[in-house]
């Protein structure tokens with residue numbers, strides 16, 4: 001199959017690359033741009049480890065083809081901090097011990113920011129429901145929920 | 155003497171944020187599959203679709219000519235690569251049967267997922283695509299799925315062994331011969347229960363990943379692996395591949411959770427190493443989730459028969475246990491030992507006489523091998539005794555908390571010499587239970603239950619508890635020897651004070667989410683009086699930290715952390731000699747506090763650690779005969795296990811029409827002795843509790859009768875999401891361990907050990923009024939509904 005050229009703005013930088021049509025956005029980010037902060041935890045779009053922002057919305061990057069993101073804007077975990085200062089959500093995860101092994105964390109942080117964008121003042125239950133698509137095996141979610149609620153108050 | 159006895163801790167016990175977090179939160183941390191290895195070949199593995207079959211023929215011709223494919227190997231073709239079979243380090247009995255197990259099957263496959271053919275290609279997609287082009291002909295044999303049926307030997311899996319039984323391991327302790335049987339004959343009350351510990355998939359969020367990088371002209375090889383055990387892996391890989399150990403370096407980069415599933419020596423690690431050496435190129439492999447569910451070890455998998463005898467007051471008089479433990483198709487690193495780790499805990503936290511009869515059969519099936527999974531043997535044991543205690547309370551018609559109180563080992567009895575010959579270091583079970591009861595409003599819930607659980611009630615209220623003991627901090631080497639374990643249980647540490655008084659702490663533990671960098675820096679800071687930010691913690695690379703026994707069994711703090719404290723002591727001892735030399739006094743006249751040595755009684759005659767560090771480096775003016783540099787290595791072999799304990803309680807409602815369960819409150823009171831960092835302790839409890847609760851309510855590796863795993867993805871295997879689980883009320887009691895200088899015990903597994911029985915006891919408690927006395931795990935709506943229906947029929 002012939003490669004297709006895509007142009008995607010990733011973390012503020014415009015990237016023009018040739019991709020196989022079947023290339024998933026997550027592989028484009030990880031393999032072609034070496035942005036390995038976005039993780040892969042499953043092959044059934046169940047875990048959310050690969051969550052990034054596409055055109056401002058949280059999406060699972062294993063469910064999107066790179067060609068579908070053509071012309072779009074992507075933010076990954078690497079693009080969140082500004083001038084060496086972590087995003088308030090990243091800080092809230094740190095302050096509330098919302099991560100242990102850190103593997104789910106990039107996806108969890110991206111999903112949590114997406115959640116607050118839609119609902120800036122969620123209840124605990126709304127946070128739990130909102131993060132339904134992101135699995136964590138380490139924290140039992142207690143401190144993740146706490147982190148998101150704390151970030152909402154920032 | 156514990157550190158808390160002699161002076162006030164200023165660092166230990168404070169809630170420090172984790173130094174690990176920024177790298178993990180920004181994508182800077184590198185997991186194994188993130189490593190950039192130009193020119194690396196990708197390994198993919200064709201796996202058996204059958205649980206039990208003979209390999210008749212394999213045709214790899216088409217795969218070999220597939221684009222990007224570099225080589226294709228069958229098991230038979232690689233057989234010459236192995237100096238020996240894959241290791242099992244725990245031959246629990248002298249006559250244990252252990253079938254040879256190689257990275258790829260050569261003649262027959264013994265579980266769905268067993269590796270058959272290895273493909274090397276220039277990209278991951280090319281190697282995976284080629285798998286479809288391989289033709290394997292099998293003669294399918296009968297699957298052996300049920301562990302108890304396997305014992306009949308109607309279908310023998312490993313013909314050369316002549317049986318499906320790997321071993322029988324006994325622990326019978328009687329004050330006088332026959333006293334167990336007598337106790338049961340004379341018992342005022344007894345219960346006889348059967349419990350099933352369903353198979354679980356560990357499901358660390360990071361699937362396993364491996365990369366082997368050879369140095370073709372030097373002979374050295376570096377293995378990167380998502381492993382909990384770089385040190386053990388190094389020795390085992392060297393032996394299995396026949397490579398001199400000094401030429402093997404193992405690095406565990408960031409590791410995305412393990413829970414025991416990365417405590418193993420896996421086929422893919424050995425294959426990557428062998429093929430990297432053969433081809434003179436880096437070889438990497440990454441597991442897909444569906445592969446992970448079949449090719450990574452499973453947890454639990456036991457059928458338990460538990461009998462308790464009690465006198466008329468409810469005091470336990472004897473315990474009898476029979477276990478049928480599912481080994482799966484092969485013995486992995488510690489497979490046979492997992493149920494043995496629980497063997498000592500079937501009397502739980504109770505004061506029982508020398509009347510204990512435990513026996514376990516380890517049995518082969520044609521399923522994925524089992525091995526250690528969070529708690530390893532101890533959650534199973536705790537589940538059995540704590541569920542049986544509830545059954546006994548029902549039998550006696552008394553409150554289960556009251557029954558426990560009548561049987562607890564009392565705080566004055568510690569250190570307590572148990573029936574097994576093991577000594578429980580410290581404990582106060584009554585205090586933990588009462589604290590949990592207060593937080594859960596035990597009395598109030600009982601009163602509300604009386605009102606709510608009336609005949610015909612749709613929603614029934616239940617409260618359940620579990621008082622647990624964890625035998626952790628693996629382990630005193632001599633005790634391991636008596637259990638036939640193939641290694642020791644010590645841990646090594648090096649503390650190195652650099653010329654500028656910055657510190658490197660080198661540990662043999664290998665963290666994968668537990669925050670060791672933060673906690674170990676806290677310990678060293680407390681001991682040395684040097685700020686935490688001046689301390690770096692190095693780990694998980696056998697070239698940087700050559701000695702160690704890694705992270706599992708809640709051992710890192712009570713063994714590895716104590717080793718660091720010991721190494722600090724040696725550094726301080728040496729520094730004291732230099733200080734005395736500089737101050738021209740006797741070393742005995744010096745006291746050390748806050749990083750400064752001063753002469754007792756004249757605090758202005760003092761020298762700070764920074765001056766000593768620099769003096770040790772220049773070596774211009776050291777006491778005669780003293781080696782330059784300020785560094786100490788210390789290996790700590792614990793004199794005892796550490797015994798964390800606690801009581802968990804769960805309040806829930808069961809909808810009798812739908813079988814749905816709603817958790818209203820979960821209380822965990824845990825005692826892990828002195829806490830280094832309470833923030834991390836709580837996090838470990840939260841995660842552990844949810845993993846135990848997940849066994850109780852959601853998770854099960856489901857097989858059909860042909861041995862096909864039906865739950866291979868995260869869509870089918872129900873790892874709970876945030877919306878499925880409650881917040882947790884954590885509380886602690888602090889009973890320092892008297893066996894180590896920090897007073898610490900482990901906490902990594904405690905939550906899981908306490909949780910499953912707590913939740914199931916609450917479900918049964920809610921439904922006992924409608925005749926339910928047993929609830930299989932997971933207590934899914936379907937299983938709950940069925941239990942209610944069959945109880946209704948029986949009434």
Ligand code: FES
Pocket residue numbers: 039040041042043044045046047048049050051060061062063
């Ligand atoms: S990798 Fe699991 S949802 Fe994308």
Ligand code: FES
Pocket residue numbers: 098099100101102103104105135136137138139359410411667
């Ligand atoms: S922190 Fe390990 S999976 Fe979430």
